[in-house]
Amino acid sequence: MARRPLPRILSTGSAQIARSRELARTAADSATDILHPLITVARGLRRLAAAGRLKWAETPKDRRGPLLFLAASVVLVVALVPYGPLLAVITLMAAAAWQGRDRTPPVPEGPDESQAQRLRSLYEALVPYFSTAEDPAPLYAHGGDWEKAFPEYEFDGSGRVAHLAVHYPAYFPDGEAEPRARVEHLLAAKSGRGREYLFDWDEEGNTLTLRVLAPLPTDIAAQRFVTAPGETVLGFTDPSHVLRTLPLAHGEERRDVPPVVWRTGVRSTEPHLLAVGRPGSGTSTLLRSLALQALQYGDVLIVEGGGTGEYACLAGRDGVLGVEVGLAGALAGLEWAAQETERRLIAANQARQEGNPPPDDVKRPLWIVLDRPTAFTHLAEAEGREDPQTFLQVPLRHGRAASVTVVVAEQFDNLDALSEAVRQHTRARVVLGPASGRQLEAILGAPAHTTPVDDVPPGRGYARLGAGPVHRLQVPATPDPYDDATSDAHRQAVLDLLPPRSTPADAEAPPVPAEPVALESS
Incomplete structure (x- = not known):
């Protein structure tokens, strides 16, 4: 009978552990936010130093002496100018901060409900063209996962497809004109009529890329073009x-x-x-x-x-x-x-x-x-x-x-x-x-x-x-x-x-x- 309060004690301990982890995570995030400028500057200094070493290695030996003399002259001039060292340090820190910035491209967000529905309808429409009954693991099947078939996609301001990469099975006859034309016609109709689409077939990678082309300019008037005779x-x-x-x-x-x-x-x-x-x-x-x-x-x-x-x-x-x-x-x-x-x-x-x-x-x-x-x-x-x-x-x-x-x-x-x-x-x-x-x-x-x-x-x-x-x-x-x-x-x-x-x-x-x-x- 004395063991009945044990579940309450365990649940209380689990809550305290979770609370402690959350506090630790918050503290780590706060420390990261505080140290983020220092990390950026340090990363930039490291990149500038690496670029300097590479430039020094690429410089011929007969030109290293004049280069050192030029660098020493610049340092001497900066040291003699009023507030020169301070301005030099500020310039160096600004260059390091610019070089050390995070260059990782932002992760694209997933499609919204209407865009996902459009991609799902495109996937279902392609099932009869990219599937066969003998395929044991079909990439295209009714009710299947369209995210595996469309690794890249973009939409324009009106919600229509502007760029789309389509994976298709290796047994699709992409070397024949008629099957390719049927797929292109279907994609153009489902993606929105009235626009020009460019289709790029990668037979080696089994990938079809669809892109919407911008209209050609119509404001170019007749004039003397810079051309050679003939x-x-x-x-x-x-x-x-x-x-x-x-x-x-x-x-x-x-x-x-x-x-x-x-x-x-x-x-x-x-x-x-x-x-x-x-x-x-x-x-x-x-x-x-x-x-x-x-x-x-x-x-x-x-x-x-x-x-x-x-x-x-x-x-x-x-x-x-x-x-x-x-x-x-x-x-x-x-x-x-x-x-x-x-x-x-x-x-x-x-x-x-x-x-x-x-x-x-x-x-x-x-x-x-x-x-x-x-x-x-x-x-x-x-x-x-x-x-x-x-x-x-x-x-x-x-x-x-x-x-x-x-x-x-x-x-x-x-x-x-x-x-x-x-x-x-x-x-x-x-x-x-x-x-x-x-x-x-x-x-x-x-x-x-x-x-x-x-x-x-x-x-x-x-x-x-x-x-x-x-x-x-x-x-x-x-x-x-x-x-x-x-x-x-x-x-x-x-x-x-x-x-x-x-x-x-x-x-x-x-x-x-x-x-x-x-x-x-x-």
Whole structure:
């Protein structure tokens, strides 16, 4: 009977022990708070000393004497200056405190209830794609742990996924395009439509990284870009995809932006370009931008099949051989271009045989810009005349050796009417405006690593130069300055780039003669 009070005694002792531990922990925390500045300064002094020893070890032996003399001189000057030692000690302590600060990154907090629900729904949606019945320990299973599948995640201000790392099992066929496309489409739909996502597949680590891309800037106007002869700026892209930047000189904000540079000329591997888009997607803007850049070093012949007068601002300008909007002018202009290409080839070959450099008129670049040439194809067929595209075979096949560049812009609906020579020799490709993944892959020759969206500004699309990677692209704003809907700033930017007018627009003579003899003599 005397042993009954024992549980009370034990419980009282346990409470006293817990209280003692709590007091000890509180005292330790208080001591740590008091000693934290001293610990920080001591850590900083240790790091400064280590850096000094490393610097001394890296200094050559023949330079250690002058370095010691310089250090002694500094110490002597500080000692002689009033309050010099005190200021030196304060400076040293401040530097030590800065070097000794805690650099451990903060531990990210877990997701809240809504974010966890979004990640859980993403996990459940991926179960049919990343699981199989034969897996004894599946990473993905209905009701499973999503934290093992998503080791990294970030959310934006609206609560949608901005960054996500997805682990997937090794048996998933990540080397095949169709399974990858299905997973990318699912993640883009579940993470939020209307945004562009970049998918990075790490086949070795079985990890898929999803990132939301920021919109490309649309405020870049036409201007003189800092490029070398033979380099043309198609537009601008993401800074992580190119290693070069160009300074902007137009506008109030001066900054460097990453460009997509297309190289033309004798050493170019992609001397000709094809741009495809829907009406209003910005293909004419791209061609105007290329023409203005080409006029800085060469001559330009423009053939417009749309008949909307998009290039009237270039008529009669220096370097502009002609702006043809009719079938007769297009036939005459392209026939002259074919003969001019042959003449350049003959002159260059003759100069090489004689051991001389090519003539200046052969080295001067010639650009043939065609906007919707298939319109002339249908018109020529109706009138029983020759298709103007037949005259493009010689410039396309031999234009690189003759410094002749062909740029063609066409709409999706009329791609089948393009000639085989145009489709085969235009290895630099641009797609502007809304386009599906299959359309992008069919034109560019490779799938885009980002998800295309339906609502994009004019001049927004993708570009691929030959066998290179697919880049996001935003064409610089180069509108028709005669259009009433153009802003004053963009209108003035284009007008500043126009060459001086050599022939009045209303009295312009045909720039391309019809006689072959006159063409060659010109």
